[in-house]
Amino acid sequence: MSQDAEIAGLSFEEALKELERIVGRLESGEAALQEAIDLYERGDQLRKQCAARLDAAQARIEAIRLDTEGRPSGTGPFAAG
Template identity: 50%
Template sequence: MDAMSSPDIAQLSYEEARDELVRVVGELEQGQASLEHSLALWERGEALASRCEDWLIGAKARLDAARRGAGDGGADAPGADAENDA
């Protein structure tokens, strides 16, 4: 897949972006691409890495929110009684 004809990065799932990033890094590591193509690959790789990071930050925020929601159980939370008796 050519870096110029690849799908829009904003539309990629985390897995798609990660897999393409692995492919891009592999192609760069081979060192056989022209300078112009290497620069295009590098730029796409940076954008793919940023997309993956955005997905991971979003996932972390969702997990944090779920943990906060689970922590709102008050007395129903495991160990809540032990904390109140101390």
């Protein structure tokens, strides 16, 4: 299994947990140069995977629309911000 396929198979929570571990290892300064480069590359792939999962989740979220009297009248796309 390629690294890309392996990362794509991770849940959001699994990818985030591994990304946090990588960040901790990099911040510790204990990784040799080549290990740090490899960790950075994997961390970047994990970050992209997490962002893609969040984008997909946001696209599925719907906001409840209310009519002028405050009653639910339907749903529409969620607009963050």
